[in-house]
Amino acid sequence: MTHSVLNNCPLNTTESGSSLTITNGIVFKDLPLQDASEQASAQDWVPVTIDQIGSGTYAGHYQELNLPGIKMVIERQNCTVHKRGIMDEKYCTLSYVRGTIDAARVSEHQASHKALFLIPAGTEVDVQVGSEAETVYFRFDQEHFQQQAMIIDPERWEGSYDPELMCFETLGQAQLDQNINQLLRHFSAGKPYLTGDGMERYITDNLMLMLQSSQPLSTLPFSTIDTRRRAAHLVHHVSAYLESVPNAQSCPGIIDLCRETGVSERTLQYSFKAQLGLTPNTYLRIFRLNRVRKLLRNPSHATVTVTEAAMRWHFWHLGRFSRDYAALFGESPSITLRNALG
Structure with a gap:
C-alpha cells in the first residue's frame, strides 16, 4: 500500500x-x-x-x-x-x-x-x-x-x-x-x-x-451514470433508514426495505450488488453484526451479556451468530465484551 x-x-x-x-x-x-x-x-x-x-x-x-x-x-x-x-x-x-x-x-x-x-x-x-x-x-x-x-x-x-x-x-x-x-x-x-x-x-x-x-471524468454514457447514481441514492436511503432503527423491536427485513424505498426486491438486489457487491440480505446481516459489536464494545452496564446484545438485533440462533461475528471481525463476541469490560 x-x-x-x-x-x-x-x-x-x-x-x-x-x-x-x-x-x-x-x-x-x-x-x-x-x-x-x-x-x-x-x-x-x-x-x-x-x-x-x-x-x-x-x-x-x-x-x-x-x-x-x-x-x-x-x-x-x-x-x-x-x-x-x-x-x-x-x-x-x-x-x-x-x-x-x-x-x-x-x-x-x-x-x-x-x-x-x-x-x-x-x-x-x-x-x-x-x-x-x-x-x-x-x-x-x-x-x-x-x-x-x-x-x-x-x-x-x-x-x-x-x-x-x-x-x-x-x-x-x-x-x-x-x-x-x-x-x-x-x-x-x-x-x-x-x-x-x-x-x-x-x-x-x-x-x-x-x-x-x-x-x-465521464467515461460512461449518461444513462449508465444516472443508473449508478440512482443505485447509490437507494443504498444511502436504506442505510439512513436502518440507522433510524433503535432496536430489535423494529429491526426491518427485506419487505420493510421495499416498502420504505418504494422499489421492488429485484431493484433492491441490483442496487446493492452494483454498489457494494452484496445482496440486501447480506448487507442487513452485516449491518446488524456491526450494531451488536458497537453494543459489546461500549456496554451500558457491567452485567451486559453477549446473548442480550445479540437478541437485541434479532440474532436468535446464538451459535450461528457467534460464527458469523467471528468470521467478520476476527474474534468471538465474548472476547469483544471481555476486552470492553477490562
Whole structure:
C-alpha cells in the first residue's frame, strides 16, 4: 500500500499510540484505530457512519492536519468499510483514493488513480474503500473554495454548480503528495518554514492548480451514470433508514426495505450488488453484526451479556451468530465484551 504523506512525521505518542502535536497554532492528530466506529468518531466535524463489511481483525490509522481554513485527512484500514453520511451545509471536500483501489468507490463512481472527487456541501456521502486503499481528502469552507476556484478558472466555477458529487480526471496527485510531504518534513522536524496561513495557501494553491488542469471524468454514457447514481441514492436511503432503527423491536427485513424505498426486491438486489457487491440480505446481516459489536464494545452496564446484545438485533440462533461475528471481525463476541469490560 502507498505510504501516507504523513508517515514521516515523528510525533509525541502516548501509551495508546495516539498523539496530538501543536506547532504555531497548527494542530496535527495521529490516531491508531481498532474499530470502524472509531474511524467514524475521529471525523467529528461531519455526522458519518462507518461499518466494517470485509472480514478480518480491524486495524486502521487516522491522521488529520488542521490549518486555519483547511482540514487535511488521511485514513486507511486493513478491512473493507462502507462510509456514509451527509456533508455539512457549510463545507465541501476534495478527495482522492490511492493504493490498491479496485474495491474503492465514491457514490456512483469507481475510483481510479486519476480520479479527483468534489463533494459539495449538503451532498450524500456514500463511499466504499477496500483493504489496500488509502483515502486523502481536504475540507474547505465551500464559499472559500468557490472563490479560490474562480480565480484559477472563472468560466468553469462562476455562479452555482451542480450540487451532486463531481468527478475529475487529473494527473497531479503524485506531485501534490510530493509537495505536501516536503512541507510536512519541515513541520515534523519542528522547523516549519511556513506559518499556518502560509501552509494553507501552499496546499490550496497546489489543489487549485491540480483542479484547473483536470477534466470532468465521464467515461460512461449518461444513462449508465444516472443508473449508478440512482443505485447509490437507494443504498444511502436504506442505510439512513436502518440507522433510524433503535432496536430489535423494529429491526426491518427485506419487505420493510421495499416498502420504505418504494422499489421492488429485484431493484433492491441490483442496487446493492452494483454498489457494494452484496445482496440486501447480506448487507442487513452485516449491518446488524456491526450494531451488536458497537453494543459489546461500549456496554451500558457491567452485567451486559453477549446473548442480550445479540437478541437485541434479532440474532436468535446464538451459535450461528457467534460464527458469523467471528468470521467478520476476527474474534468471538465474548472476547469483544471481555476486552470492553477490562
